[in-house]
Amino acid sequence: MEKTVAVGFNEQFKEANETRCRYRVMKGTAGSGKSVNVAQDYIIKLQDPLYKGINLMVVRATEDSNQLSTFSELTGAIERFGLSSLWRVTTNPMRLKCKVTGNEIVFRGCNDTRAIERIKSVSFRQGKLCWIWIEEATEITSKAFDILDDRLRGILDNAHQYYQITLTFNPINAQHWIKHQLWDMNSPDIFTHSSTYLKNRWCDEAYKARMERRKLTDPEGYKVYGLGEWGNAGDNILSNYTIETVDKDITHYDAVLQSQDFGFTHANCILQVGYKDGDMYILKEIYEHDKYTNKLIEQATVEGFSKHILMYCDSAEPDRIAEWRNNGWRAYAVHKNPGSVAAQIDYLRGRKIHVDTACIGTAKEIQQWRWKRTSNGELTDEPLEVEDDAMAALRYATEPYRRKHRMRTMTKQSLGL
Numbered sequence: 250m251e252k253t254v255a256v257g258f259n260e261q262f263k264e265a266n267e268t269r270c271r272y273r274v275m276k277g278t279a280g281s282g283k284s285v286n287v288a289q290d291y292i293i294k295l296q297d298p299l300y301k302g303i304n305l306m307v308v309r310a311t312e313d314s315n316q317l318s319t320f321s322e323l324t325g326a327i328e329r330f331g332l333s334s335l336w337r338v339t340t341n342p343m344r345l346k347c348k349v350t351g352n353e354i355v356f357r358g359c360n361d362t363r364a365i366e367r368i369k370s371v372s373f374r375q376g377k378l379c380w381i382w383i384e385e386a387t388e389i390t391s392k393a394f395d396i397l398d399d400r401l402r403g404i405l406d407n408a409h410q411y412y413q414i415t416l417t418f419n420p421i422n423a424q425h426w427i428k429h430q431l432w433d434m435n436s437p438d439i440f441t442h443s444s445t446y447l448k449n450r451w452c453d454e455a456y457k458a459r460m461e462r463r464k465l466t467d468p469e470g471y472k473v474y475g476l477g478e479w480g481n482a483g484d485n486i487l488s489n490y491t492i493e494t495v496d497k498d499i500t501h502y503d504a505v506l507q508s509q510d511f512g513f514t515h516a517n518c519i520l521q522v523g524y525k526d527g528d529m530y531i532l533k534e535i536y537e538h539d540k541y542t543n544k545l546i547e548q549a550t551v552e553g554f555s556k557h558i559l560m561y562c563d564s565a566e567p568d569r570i571a572e573w574r575n576n577g578w579r580a581y582a583v584h585k586n587p588g589s590v591a592a593q594i595d596y597l598r599g600r601k602i603h604v605d606t607a608c609i610g611t612a613k614e615i616q617q618w619r620w621k622r623t624s625n626g627e628l629t630d631e632p633l634e635v636e637d638d639a640m641a642a643l644r645y646a647t648e649p650y651r652r653k654h655r656m657r658t659m660t661k662q663s664l665g666l
């Protein structure tokens with residue numbers, strides 16, 4: 250059952266697609282073609298009889314986030330190449346199987362214990378797990394990476410088989426573990442690769458023009474997303490955080506509160522925040538686009554947010570606050586006044602912030618939340634207003650302290666604990 254296919258690859262990925270190094274570390278600007286390239290590369294290889302017996306696990310921070318990204322990139326590649334008849338695609342659970350080789354692709358998350366268990370229990374009807382693709386790899390912890398790395402071991406069946414972990418990402422932060430553990434390592438096991446949208450032959454002029462504008466409005470962001478250079482941590486507003494597994498039992502905290510930044514096209518972010526011995530802990534997060542308030546209320550209830558815990562909300566949307574209140578939630582507007590953002594940030598910079606690994610939106614934003622620069626490159630003391638919805642919710646979570654009132658959060662006593 251042989252079929253010849255004409256496929257389009259960007260020249261800049263040639264070497265990346267050929268390397269057999271154990272680690273294929275691929276940073277790049279936004280729109281450089283990384284995701285499309287890696288998806289195409291896997292589809293072509295996995296249906297090649299040479300690679301029979303090799304299976305692929307695709308990993309993102311959460312399993313669900315594969316659906317609109319890696320899963321659709323891979324199925325899109327199958328369609329573009331006209332290979333639909335050679336692949337069996339299932340959506341629930343997401344799984345792809347090549348009918349020619351029997352090789353399979355499975356999808357996993359890695360940011361909580363249940364997801365890690367699901368990684369450990371991955372099995373295939375035939376062959377071995379040889380390849381792992383970690384998409385948006387800056388979203389995952391180095392601990393999760395080690396667990397994934399551990400999965401690739403044992404004697405392989407033949408010389409064509411090899412173990413490989415591919416990481417694709419934008420280099421958001423020079424302090425990231427990927428930089429010091431992999432990128433800077435200079436080891437024969439590690440293949441590093443940089444790509445740019447300028448060398449993506451499918452990148453249109455409008456996109457290029459948008460990038461040029463970003464150069465002016467957000468020079469530091471342009472460095473990462475336009476030039477593909479490691480982000481400068483000196484511009485970051487917060488560095489006093491860790492991304493780790495956080496205790497979800499609210500009775501273990503001195504106080505717990507909730508906060509919300511409203512959004513629709515922007516993310517709507519709801520956080521549950523615990524305070525203990527002066528440290529802040531982000532226990533839970535809802536980070537959703539295009540969702541109406543009634544749906545968010547349902548989701549918050551299902552996901553263990555509590556009506557009885559005070560929720561500090563963006564004051565710009567009184568109607569939405571009213572809707573939460575009408576549904577029995579203790580939602581209040583934060584007080585905005587000149588200087589309140591600076592005071593909130595001051596508060597946040599003054600303590601340790603522990604972000605649970607499942608709070609992807611917060612983890613992503615906190616690593617790239619940074620100060621604005623003027624057009625001549627000087628740092629200002631104003632935060633840059635891009636992708637800062639979780640950061641707004643985090644600021645609102647400082648409300649009871651900032652206003653120097655008695656902390657109006659939920660104490661154990663008032664919860665009857």
Ligand SMILES: Nc1ncnc2c1ncn2[C@@H]1O[C@H](COP(=O)(O)OP(=O)(O)OP(=O)(O)O)[C@@H](O)[C@H]1O
Pocket residue numbers: 257258259277278279280281282283284285286289418419449451452
């Ligand atoms: N080989 C290809 N064939 C056809 N179109 C492509 C190809 N590579 C890239 N493109 C086009 O370029 C766009 C950007 O590519 P892609 O999404 O892979 O970039 P990326 O590097 O993953 O970006 P980001 O860092 O933002 O995730 C795609 O949406 C697609 O339209």
Ligand SMILES: [Mg+2]
Pocket residue numbers: 283284285
């Ligand atoms: Mg991508």
